[in-house]
Amino acid sequence: MNDIVPYVILGALLFAIGMVGFLSRRNLIVIFLSTEIMLQGVVINLVALGRLHDHVNGQVFALFLFVIAAVEAGLALGLVVLLYRRRDTLDAERWTTMWG
């Protein structure tokens, strides 16, 4: 068990750092990089907890997570490029038309 705890704490720390970046940065690309850091934390947790239960399901789940991350990166960055072409800026605060 003691083998696992530092890994889980590290994963949670990476998740927290990614969350702080997601909440506080304004550049759209850096916001998506922050979500990737959160995913890294989740991958570490999955692998560590899978090892705790002594099977590889956690690793398989992490592989599916890679697929989702790749899909997210492709589609989200395509949308970012479209937004950039429309207003010539990457600032997330320029897109606040739905605030009402």
Place this chain on the structure above:
Amino acid sequence: MNTHWSSLVYTTFVMGALAVYLLMPRAGRSTNIAGTLIGMVALALAMFLCADMFVGTSSGNALFYASAVIALASAVKVITDEKPVYSALYFVLTVLAITPLLILQHAEFLAIALVIIYAGAILVTYVFVIMLAQQGGRPACDHRARQPLLAVVGGFLTMAVIAGQMATLPDEQAVIVAAAPAPTSDAPLAEPDNTMQVGSVMLTQYVVAFELAGVLLLVAMIGAIAMSQKRIPSEKLVEPTKPPGQIGREVGPY
């Protein structure tokens, strides 16, 4: 383990949060040096705490500490650096630092897949987009964070509660260990070969999910191609004359 120990844990978290807050890009005078120093102290304190708690538990201790410190430091650089290109490069460093941690956990296939997929493919996409969407000069959105104090307090408060609960409840951890099917040791997971185990589980137990992942990738590819074909006029030309929603109707088919 006791109140003294958990107060040290919380001190570490507060120092880490302060370091991230000071490193955030801001308008006035740069506080990067103070943030770096406090962050280094927080990392050293965290290492001391871990060494105190998990003394002699695993053979890869030195490798774990080195990788964890590099991963955390470069992750903080990703979210605090003013230039998006540097953020992307520091993210590569984070991925490369996480790889040895996965190898220490006997997840060799996952470690290699992580390097190939993240450092090789996804990061190239990010760098491409950063190059495509170059903003002139030094845009305001990069050197001024939005509500950094609230974000840091929220993120690290969540973290401190989770870690404090985990670290101060040894009895329940023992219950979890007892509930686990087999005692965790270093040998059994690596017996047939990690890649073979992952492959056999993925292609038998999770074969439907595997196929669905392929379909998902195909759909995403079609979507990305469709998006890249769409021609959108710059709003600077259209904005004053058209009512909201009109622009979308006038975009030509792709």
